[in-house]
Amino acid sequence: MKKRAAHQPPQFSLLSESQIQDLHLGALELLRRTGIRFYHPGALEMLKAAGAFVSDGNLARFPASLVEDAIASTPSRIVMCDRDGEPQSSWRAPGSISGPAPIV
Numbered sequence: 001m002k003k004r005a006a007h008q009p010p011q012f013s014l015l016s017e018s019q020i021q022d023l024h025l026g027a028l029e030l031l032r033r034t035g036i037r038f039y040h041p042g043a044l045e046m047l048k049a050a051g052a053f054v055s056d057g058n059l060a061r062f063p064a065s066l067v068e069d070a071i072a073s074t075p076s077r078i079v080m081c082d083r084d085g086e087p088q089s090s091w092r093a094p095g096s097i098s099g100p101a102p103i104v
Contacts, residue, residue, distance in 0.1 A: 028064045035061035 015023070037058050038044050044054055052060045078091045 028067055031062040031067055032064060033061070035059045 035053075038047065038060055039058060044058060044060060047060045047062075048054045051066045052062050054060050074093070076093045079087045080089045080091070082088050
């Protein structure tokens with residue numbers, strides 16, 4: 001059995017690389033052809049300025065290049081803080097979340 005560092009969670013995948021690619025391409029097609037309705041005029045203006053196609057008043061359709069550019073510009077790590085600004089948990093691409101359970 002291969003040993004791993006104690007702080008690393010086990011890695012597993014529910015989908016194959018081919019299935020992930022098919023899902024991604026399907027999402028791009030859905031965003032391009034069907035689009036999403038937005039009900040905030042400011043959001044629609046921002047989307048239009050970024051390159052989305054807005055029609056029917058509030059329907060935004062997204063070219064694949066806009067979606068791919070947005071994905072490429074996301075940070076590889078996000079730190080989530082509490083109300084006092086203290087770091088509580090972090091998220092790292094490609095998808096691990098670490099931190100204490102929320103205090104209720």
